[in-house]
Amino acid sequence: MNTKKHMMLLATVAAAVLVVGMISVASLNGASFAYADKEQMQHPGSSMTMTAAPSSPAKGAALGTISSIQNDEKGQPAWIAAGGWKLFLMPSESKNNSTTSAAPDAKFSARFIMTKLDGTSKHEHAISDFVLTNMSDDGNTTTLTGNATMTMKDAPQKNIPMTIKIMNHNIISIMLDPHVNSHLGNTPLYGTVLRANNGYHTMAHMGENKTMMSDNSNSSDKDKEKSSAKEEGRATTIDIVSGAANKGDKSFSPNPVAIKAGTEVTWKNADSALHTVTSGKNSTPDNVFDSSILVPKKDFTFKFNSAGTYDYFCQLHPTMIGEVTVT
Structure with a gap:
């Protein structure tokens, strides 16, 4: 088991090095991204340049x-996926041309190669x-949901x-609903963010600002709810x-956990x-809950409102399993 996990880690590192070193593949090479703030960005290790276009x-x-x-x-584990992706965020076409509180529109595309671990079926x-x-x-996390086309x-x-x-x-x-398209298996495609312009950082948080304004309008009720939750434990x-990664059902502590409906459970990555949780x-x-990637010292919270037994695991280390029972 340890040998297999080591091979998985080595394969992941090898794939990452391959993509970063050869990102000038046809899937991204020659692409030109337009920025309203007239930034110019050179992709590391490639000839791809993203230049501004005032009309964009x-x-x-x-x-x-x-x-x-x-x-x-x-x-x-059966396949290695390697390639590239790009994301545009644009002002939302809201009423009165006001985008102060509206989340932006988005365009996303990706191109990647899949190969079996033995090098076949590319x-x-x-x-x-x-x-x-x-x-x-x-x-901490920007989440975009929608629908897309995959070849x-x-x-x-x-x-x-x-x-x-x-x-x-x-x-x-990047997670495609496995009930609709199971070709990528039951785990997301993972990757890295290599470059992002200032406009991205600003617009990526518009969803946060919108949520914050909604939260403020109901802050009194939410404060009461939090206070009640703390009082009732x-x-x-x-x-x-x-x-x-090597401890199975001992990977989470305590485990299993029995709680009352309405309890918030926070998982902390002390590793x-x-x-993932x-x-x-x-x-x-x-699809009941998913933390996405938890880096060391980060946490994830989920509120269990309905009674039942909830199994969970780590998508990166599937032998890590846990259970929450809600009454």
Whole structure:
């Protein structure tokens, strides 16, 4: 088991090095991104330059690599995915041309190669025609949900539900709904953010500002709710322990946990490795909750409002499992 995990880690590192070193592949080479703030950015290791065009409505943009290992139908690592992605954020076409509180519109595309771990079955995919339906930001993670098209062997598949999460402006996860398209397995495509202009950083937080204004309008009710939760003790903390990747059901402490409905559970990454807290069983997410990537010392909170038994695991280390029982 340890040998297999070491091979997985080595494969991930190798894929990352390959993508960063050869990002000038046709999927990104020659692309020109337009910025309203007239920034010019040179992609490391490639000839790709993003230059301003005053006529373009784009205000913010970011790009990066895809470097990921995807599972097969049994939840076992089977494919390496490597390529690149790019994201444009543009002012929302809201009433009175006011975009102060409105989340921006977004255009996202990606192109990547998939290859089996033994080097066979190499093929390419492209994601395009992304239509944004919702955008939010909690200060650490920018989340974009919508629908997109992905090229497949026979024909492109359209209207695939997709969630994009950008964590701390450094890591990206791209999750296609496995119930609609299972080709990528039950784990997201992961990658890195290599470059982003100032406009991106500003507009990525518009979702946060919008949420904050909504929160302020109901601050009194929310303060009362938080106070009530603390008074009734409706909160608990679970640590992701040191060396969790090799500890199975001992990876989370305490585990299992029994709580009352309405309790907020916070998972804290006390390990030195990256992890996720993802609801589901047998390495298959059930979409109840998902922390995305938790870097060391980061945490994730979820409120359990309904009774039941909730299994969860780490998508990066599927043998890490936990359970929360709500009554």
